[in-house]
Amino acid sequence: MADIGYISLVIGFILSVYAIAGQLAGRRLGSGSLVKSARGAVLATALLATVSSLALVWLLVTSDFSIKYVYDYTSTDLPLFYKIAALWAGNGGSLLLWLWVLVIYTAVVTYADKIEELTPYVSSILMGNAVFFYFILAFVSNPFEKLAFNPAEGAGMNPMLQNFGMVMHPVTTYLGYVGFAIPFAFAMAALIIKKTDDRWIKLTRKWTILAWLFLTLGNLYGAQWAYVELGWGGYWAWDPVENASFMPWLTGSAFLHSVMIQERKNMLKIWNVSLITVTFLLTLFGTFLVRSGILTSVHAFGNSSLGMFFLVFTGLVFIASFWLIFDRLHMLKETREFESYISKESSFLLNNLILVGIAFTTFFGTIYPLIGEVFTGTRPTVSIPYFNTVNAPLGLLLVLLMGICPLIAWRKSSAKNLRDNFLVPLAGSVIFAAAAYALGLKKPYALLAFTTLAFVTIATLAEFVKGTTVRMRMTGENPLAALGKLMVRNRRRYGGYIIHLGTIMLIAGIIGSQTYDRVVEKTVAYGETIRIDNYEITYQHLAERRDGKNDVVYAELTASKDGKPIGTLQPEKVFYSTHPNPSTEVAILGGLVEDLYVILAGWEKDGRATLKILVNPLVAWMWIGGYVMVAGTVFALWPGRGAEIGPKYVRGG
Amino acid sequence: MNKKIKVIAAIIVIAGAMFLLIGSGLKNNTGSYLTINEALAVRSSSTDKYIQMEGNLVEGSTKWDAGKIELRFALTDGENKLDIVHNGVKPDNFDSGYPIIVEGRFNSSSEFVAENVKVKCPSKYEAETKEQ
Numbered sequence: 001m002a003d004i005g006y007i008s009l010v011i012g013f014i015l016s017v018y019a020i021a022g023q024l025a026g027r028r029l030g031s032g033s034l035v036k037s038a039r040g041a042v043l044a045t046a047l048l049a050t051v052s053s054l055a056l057v058w059l060l061v062t063s064d065f066s067i068k069y070v071y072d073y074t075s076t077d078l079p080l081f082y083k084i085a086a087l088w089a090g091n092g093g094s095l096l097l098w099l100w101v102l103v104i105y106t107a108v109v110t111y112a113d114k115i116e117e118l119t120p121y122v123s124s125i126l127m128g129n130a131v132f133f134y135f136i137l138a139f140v141s142n143p144f145e146k147l148a149f150n151p152a153e154g155a156g157m158n159p160m161l162q163n164f165g166m167v168m169h170p171v172t173t174y175l176g177y178v179g180f181a182i183p184f185a186f187a188m189a190a191l192i193i194k195k196t197d198d199r200w201i202k203l204t205r206k207w208t209i210l211a212w213l214f215l216t217l218g219n220l221y222g223a224q225w226a227y228v229e230l231g232w233g234g235y236w237a238w239d240p241v242e243n244a245s246f247m248p249w250l251t252g253s254a255f256l257h258s259v260m261i262q263e264r265k266n267m268l269k270i271w272n273v274s275l276i277t278v279t280f281l282l283t284l285f286g287t288f289l290v291r292s293g294i295l296t297s298v299h300a301f302g303n304s305s306l307g308m309f310f311l312v313f314t315g316l317v318f319i320a321s322f323w324l325i326f327d328r329l330h331m332l333k334e335t336r337e338f339e340s341y342i343s344k345e346s347s348f349l350l351n352n353l354i355l356v357g358i359a360f361t362t363f364f365g366t367i368y369p370l371i372g373e374v375f376t377g378t379r380p381t382v383s384i385p386y387f388n389t390v391n392a393p394l395g396l397l398l399v400l401l402m403g404i405c406p407l408i409a410w411r412k413s414s415a416k417n418l419r420d421n422f423l424v425p426l427a428g429s430v431i432f433a434a435a436a437y438a439l440g441l442k443k444p445y446a447l448l449a450f451t452t453l454a455f456v457t458i459a460t461l462a463e464f465v466k467g468t469t470v471r472m473r474m475t476g477e478n479p480l481a482a483l484g485k486l487m488v489r490n491r492r493r494y495g496g497y498i499i500h501l502g503t504i505m506l507i508a509g510i511i512g513s514q515t516y517d518r519v520v521e522k523t524v525a526y527g528e529t530i531r532i533d534n535y536e537i538t539y540q541h542l543a544e545r546r547d548g549k550n551d552v553v554y555a556e557l558t559a560s561k562d563g564k565p566i567g568t569l570q571p572e573k574v575f576y577s578t579h580p581n582p583s584t585e586v587a588i589l590g591g592l593v594e595d596l597y598v599i600l601a602g603w604e605k606d607g608r609a610t611l612k613i614l615v616n617p618l619v620a621w622m623w624i625g626g627y628v629m630v631a632g633t634v635f636a637l638w639p640g641r642g643a644e645i646g647p648k649y650v651r652g653g
Numbered sequence: 654m655n656k657k658i659k660v661i662a663a664i665i666v667i668a669g670a671m672f673l674l675i676g677s678g679l680k681n682n683t684g685s686y687l688t689i690n691e692a693l694a695v696r697s698s699s700t701d702k703y704i705q706m707e708g709n710l711v712e713g714s715t716k717w718d719a720g721k722i723e724l725r726f727a728l729t730d731g732e733n734k735l736d737i738v739h740n741g742v743k744p745d746n747f748d749s750g751y752p753i754i755v756e757g758r759f760n761s762s763s764e765f766v767a768e769n770v771k772v773k774c775p776s777k778y779e780a781e782t783k784e785q
Binding site for chain 2: 353601
């Protein structure tokens with residue numbers, strides 16, 4: 001089985017080279033049969049990657065420990081679920097998953113064949129990526145490597161990976177990462193054949209939005225996984241690995257917005273092509289950061305030569321794509337200018353600058369240790385407050401723009417237009433601020449941030465109300481029917497607003513948990529109570545239980561809030577049979593307002609236990625916001641009438 | 654053309670503000686990544702400097718005071734030894750032989766006070782062992 005998997009990789013490597021050569025040569029020579037055969041090769045590489053992936057899954061499921069990868073990441077007692085998930089637990093397997101997704105995407109794009117003259121180039125660019133991954137898998141990081149002996153038992157999966165997050169986070173992140181290759185390939189192909197209109201944007205819009213959605217989910221599931229599994233009470237630590245998936249998300253978000261300007265106004269062509277290129281490069285560069293171990297990170301890294309390959313590949317893509325952009329620059333020249341700075345276009349541009357700005361500050365902070373080492377000899381470190389102090393004001397400005405943008409007209413806003421649109425949200429947020437202050441929201445930064453969110457929420461909801469009332473007046477429908485039809489007829493726009501509302505919830509969760517989190521660490525004896533704010537947590541006793549092959553030690557706690565019992569908590573330490581040290585399982589008593597988060601840090605011979613207790617406000621809204629964003633995206637993407645874009649807003653056009 | 658200049662001017666102002674933010678952010682939140690040997694050399698002279706270090710736990714050096722929530726241990730690079738004090742709990746996998754990353758400052762009595770203690774888990778990609 002391992003041989004089948006490996007041979008598939010080698011044949012896949014050869015066929016992917018042929019797929020490129022065949023399509024390009026066939027196109028140049030005008031040989032339809034050559035193009036057709038090369039397309040067959042694209043399909044074949046997709047099948048081969050599937051065979052290879054399934055072969056590895058088979059080996060994992062049947063626990064064939066003569067294969068190093070299977071030995072390294074699984075054991076016989078591992079649940080089937082995690083045996084399959086072990087496919088992406090290590091370097092080789094996770095790259096195989098990446099390749100698998102990539103070649104399937106490529107086959108879909110190749111056979112969908114939207115524009116005959118464009119497809120061979122798009123397909124070849126994507127296959128170029130596949131060649132790289134096939135090469136890495138076949139010759140650098142082979143997941144089918146055999147051991148010299150045949151162990152009876154595997155080393156087991158790291159306990160931290162045995163979490164539902166292990167299933168959701170890597171898969172969604174890869175679907176997002178790889179997805180951005182598609183719009184990138186279309187952009188480059190369009191430049192190669194010198195078609196610089198916005199067709200490539202329209203054709204890839206769904207791909208881009210899906211890639212963005214998956215990357216959003218990937219980041220969120222990663223945060224949630226860290227929150228429930230890592231046991232330090234937080235969900236984001238600006239670790240290089242986290243930044244690696246955050247940066248393409250930022251530039252990808254910028255791209256989603258800026259393409260609207262090109263679609264509507266034929267502006268920002270150079271910017272859009274560059275933005276998608278940078279986004280794609282960041283996905284590669286991120287992988288380099290993750291796999292090379294070049295930066296100090298608590299995330300672990302395996303094969304460090306792998307990093308070099310990624311760096312070289314990223315460099316080649318960088319040079320080739322920007323050379324191409326530079327060479328075609330004259331075709332991308334702007335034909336139009338901004339007509340006013342108080343217009344939707346300029347607020348979009350500002351939104352883009354901030355998103356790219358946050359990406360840049362994050363990038364700079366992430367690689368600063370490397371730059372500093374070159375110039376000073378010692379390696380500087382950048383701590384978490386850097387990212388927070390720099391990105392928080394930028395983020396808040398971005399949120400504000402999210403509210404302002406829908407209020408401003410395309411082309412140019414009149415003073416009356418501005419007055420009419422801003423009055424309600426402004427008045428509403430002033431009232432909100434006063435009420436929140438009176439109710440005890442006294443921290444200036446939190447008050448400012450939540451007021452901004454209130455402004456944006458009102459402004460966004462006002463769009464729904466405004467559209468509905470106009471429609472009611474015109475059609476005489478009842479409010480619900482008018483709202484429903486309004487949204488369905490303008491799915492893209494209202495889908496976008498729903499995504500914005502989800503973002504507001506997400507950011508409310510971030511602000512709440514960052515500004516009003518409380519923590520206490522204490523060692524207590526049986527029957528002793530820990531107070532944190534209006535919570536009382538009483539330590540009943542320490543107990544032990546058996547969970548399959550694992551031993552679990554847990555503390556039995558009862559919690560009450562304002563004197564009323566709210567439940568029991570059992571924070572644990574799990575002693576895995578395959579792992580020498582216990583790992584923490586936190587206990588969370590969560591709600592919409594805040595989470596009571598308890599960690600059992602340790603215990604003494606006399607039965608005393610050391611507990612770390614955190615109160616994290618509004619965390620649940622991060623996850624809820626994520627699902628609202630999914631709903632908005634699905635709504636916007638749903639095919640049919642109403643999913644097309646609005647009219648062009650070009651003077652005389 | 655006039656508008657174009659204004660737009661460019663606005664972009665420059667924003668970019669400038671961003672660089673100021675980065676500058677001040679870096680000024681206040683950077684430290685040095687030192688080897689244990691380098692840290693020993695500077696310990697009396699740089700009490701306020703934020704330092705990050707990596708080393709292996711000296712066997713038998715761990716002292717845990719549950720009542721005070723105070724963890725004391727020593728890190729070594731193979732030759733030199735440095736005593737660390739951490740007012741917090743032990744992270745998972747603390748004594749399983751993986752390298753340990755500490756972040757913090759030297760205090761006036763030349764003790765290294767670690768704000769964060771993390772364990773680096775070398776064998777498994779994406780095996781996040783993050784604790785603070």
